[in-house]
Amino acid sequence: MSEIFQCQICSKAFRSKSSISKHERQLHPNNRIVPHGFLLGIASQEDFEKYRSAFIFKLKKTLSFDIKKTGQKTIFIETFPERLFVNFFCEEQTFRYKSYSKMYSCTFSGWDGCKKIGEILDKTDWYNRRHPDPNLLTTSYVLMQEQEIKYEVVFGWKLKNYIDTDETLHVGNLSFKYQ
Numbered sequence: 001m002s003e004i005f006q007c008q009i010c011s012k013a014f015r016s017k018s019s020i021s022k023h024e025r026q027l028h029p030n031n032r033i034v035p036h037g038f039l040l041g042i043a044s045q046e047d048f049e050k051y052r053s054a055f056i057f058k059l060k061k062t063l064s065f066d067i068k069k070t071g072q073k074t075i076f077i078e079t080f081p082e083r084l085f086v087n088f089f090c091e092e093q094t095f096r097y098k099s100y101s102k103m104y105s106c107t108f109s110g111w112d113g114c115k116k117i118g119e120i121l122d123k124t125d126w127y128n129r130r131h132p133d134p135n136l137l138t139t140s141y142v143l144m145q146e147q148e149i150k151y152e153v154v155f156g157w158k159l160k161n162y163i164d165t166d167e168t169l170h171v172g173n174l175s176f177k178y179q
Contacts, residue, residue: 008035008099020100034090034097040083051077051084051174052121059176063129063140072179078160080174085157088120102159110150114142117153143179153178 005020006013009028014020024031034040058075082104089095089106096105108117118124128141143151156175161168 005100009033017100024098024100028099031097031099032090032095034086035099037086037090040086043081043084043087047081047084048087051080052123055174055176056121056123056126059126059142060129063142065131065138065140070179072177074175074177076176077174079171080157082157082159082172085155085172085174089155092116104157106155107152108144108155109152110145113150113153114144151179 002015004013004015005017007020007023007028009024009031012023014023054077058077062073062075064070085104089104092106092108094105094107097103108114114127115124118126127144128139131138131140142153144153145151154175154177156177158173158175159170160173161170163169
């Protein structure tokens with residue numbers, strides 16, 4: 001008996017993973033509906049603070065002062081709660097949910113995006129890091145806008161399965177892609 005894949009947005013049934021994936025890309029490319037959102041609940045203030053601090057700490061550790069290490073980078077935080085990602089970003093216009101692949105994304109660009117992330121994280125200087133040597137006036141930062149050119153940053157969340165011989169662990173991973 002073959003497995004049936006059902007679209008969680010419109011309830012249409014499909015016989016293969018590729019057909020439901022194609023369906024979502026074509027008919028629901030900008031989906032913001034999280035069908036199971038009511039089950040996720042609201043994240044606690046303690047969770048917000050803990051994961052926000054972890055994100056900012058990890059980001060600032062990756063901001064390099066070496067000119068040779070510029071370009072696109074991605075950081076990951078494993079075991080990031082789905083409810084927290086949804087609570088952080090669900091009100092944003094660029095929030096997207098792909099129900100078949102259980103993936104979320106939210107994109108920000110330019111100085112407006114930089115300010116919005118600062119509001120979400122409740123930290124206006126989230127995007128920069130000063131050199132630890134006070135004699136050096138160097139600052140490293142996430143590139144959001146350079147003159148008229150706007151750059152995008154993308155927050156993503158994906159369910160990841162770790163499989164052992166007789167056990168499967170399901171955890172959410174946060175990713176952040178930036179320049």
